[in-house]
Amino acid sequence: METTVPLAAAQINTGDTAWLLAATALVLLMTPGLALFYGGMVRTKSVLNMLMMSFVSIALVTVVWLAAGYSLAFGDDIGGGLIGGLKHAGMAGLGPDSVHGSVPTVLFATFQLTFAIITAALISGAIADRAKFSAWLVFVPVWTLLVYVPVAHWVWGPGGWILDRLGALDFAGGMPVEIASGASGLALALVLGPRLGFKKDAMRPHNLPMVMLGAGLLWFGWFGFNAGSALGANGLAAAAFLNTLAAGCTGLLGWLFVEQKRDGHPTTLGAASGAVAGLVAITPSCGTVSLLGALVVGLAAGVVCSYAVSWKFRLNYDDSLDVVGVHLVGGVIGTLLIGVFAEKAMTGGTEGLLYGGGLAQLGKQAVGVVVVAAYAFAVTYGIGRLLDKAIGFRAAxxxxxxxxxxxxxxxxxxxxxxxxxxxxxxxxxxxxxxxxxxxx
Incomplete structure (x- = not known):
């Protein structure tokens, strides 16, 4: 008997779909990995609270994303490159015949959902030990709609101004994920104020094996995060995969080098933090730079972020688990270095300063960094202040x-x-x- 294959099924590439299914699961695993990473870094009396802040983000962001977030971020632009429409609110129109590239649109939407989840969860590290859980339950969905969704549209959405008009590059989330979460974490840290005993009491991680386990799960999931962003089982995914591994390694080594030189001891916390810093920095650039560029990006992040985490003591803001020092700073490094190390073989045309592209691309990357950081900080600060006045954000x-x-x-x-x-x-x-x- 002859079987008729629907047109949509003929357009779907099963290999690409299988890889993106796996990548989506990998990225979702990153949030429980983050929960362990953060949980091990706090004191024994707030471990479960940190785990809960990450796990509840999965539920909250999923509901918001399915209701309106995906449509606003990836729907057709209706606001001059600023926001999408509500055509797909409630996932309307994303049936089995809907295809995005070579994969089902519903799978693409789910993959992007996992990005939104971990971005919101990342912010919790900046306010560890002192935030009201009830306020967090309100903050996460509001922040997702007002900060993450617009920035995701700017960078990745159809007609988004950063992608289409500015021409800045961001392969897997330097601006919507790393810079947005880091700037937002700084804003909330300022709203809540420092922990009791900040700069006076020892606030060491209570369980370093848990930290290392969390970092390992994050690294594992990051392959889905970065290589999955190629949206296909292809050479670009393979290159992004290798770049991710390389940058994580040089980030780890760079951080340990600084610790050994500065403190005389390479630490497990430093190894975990350095690997994450390298992975953060390569996120925006894994699909635009060569292997050499990835090694440099990771090393730069490991070295610079190892110093940046101490800024909070000098500037008197209590970023509890170094969201600013690792994610904001690492995201800025990786996004800017695209303008230096971008290669035509990876980008399909754009070249960085090192390869004869001049300063133009570096300038575009800088504009994207500044605008996203400023927007995320300002809106998050406003949300935090309003919640603090309405229901209180700081724990008793x-x-x-x-x-x-x-x-x-x-x-x-x-x-x-x-x-x-x-x-x-x-x-x-x-x-x-x-x-x-x-x-x-």
Missing amino acids: EEHEHTGLDLTVHAETAYDHGVLGHGAPVSASVVPSVRKAESQA
């Missing part, structure tokens, strides 16, 4: 002393060392803890 001082795990979630990560530094448990907390224990 008593809760912060005791720990957010116990006071917010009525749970503890460990049976010993739960309260940290001998902090007293308030009378109001005890009944809820006993109730939780009786139900266990």
Whole structure:
């Protein structure tokens, strides 16, 4: 019997689709990896709260993205390169016959959703130990719609002004993901103010093996993040894959070199942070630079970010888990260096300064960096201030002393060392803890 193949099915490339399915799963895994990475970096009394801030972001962003986020980010432009329309609100019109390139549109939308999820979750590291969970539940969907969605449209959406009008390049998310999350993290850190005991008390990571495990999962997932952005099982995906591995390695080595020279000790936290810094920086450039460029990008990020994380002590802003020092700074480095190391063989035409392209592309990259950072910072600061006045964004001082795990979630990560530094448990907390224990 002869079977008729629908036209859409004929247009879909099964190899590309299979790779993007895998890449989507890899990127989603990055958010639990981030949860472990952040969870290990905080003190014992706030571990579960950090895990929850990442995991709840998966649910919140997914709902917002399916309702309107995807349509506004990747729908046809209706605002002069600034925003898409609501034609696909509720994923309308994205049935089995809808194709994006060589993959089903619904798969492309899901892949992009995983980017939005981890971007929102990244911000939580800047406000660790002191943010009200209820305020976070409100902040995430509002921020996704007002910050991430417009920037994603500018950079990747049809008719987006950064892509189509400015001509700046961003392969996998230097501006919408890294710079937007870093600038937003700085804004929220300023809104909430420093943690109790900032610059006075030791606030060391409580579980470095957990940090290393989280970093490993992030690195694993990053191959889907970067190579998946080729949207196909092809040579560009392979090049982005190798560039991602190379930059992570040189980022790790660069950070350890600085630690050894400056402090006399290469640390596990430094190795994890350096690898992440290199991966952050190569994100925008993995599909535009050669292997040599990737090695330099990663090394530059590892060295510069290792110094940048100490800026918070000089400038007196408490970026708890170094979202600014790693993601903002690393994202800026990787985005700008496209203007230096971009190669025609990768970009299909655009060349950077090192390959005879002049300063034009570097200038375009700089404009994109400044505008995205300024927009994300300003809007996030406004959202944070409004939420702080309306419902309060900073956790109560008593809760912060005791720990957010116990006071917010009525749970503890460990049976010993739960309260940290001998902090007293308030009378109001005890009944809820006993109730939780009786139900266990």
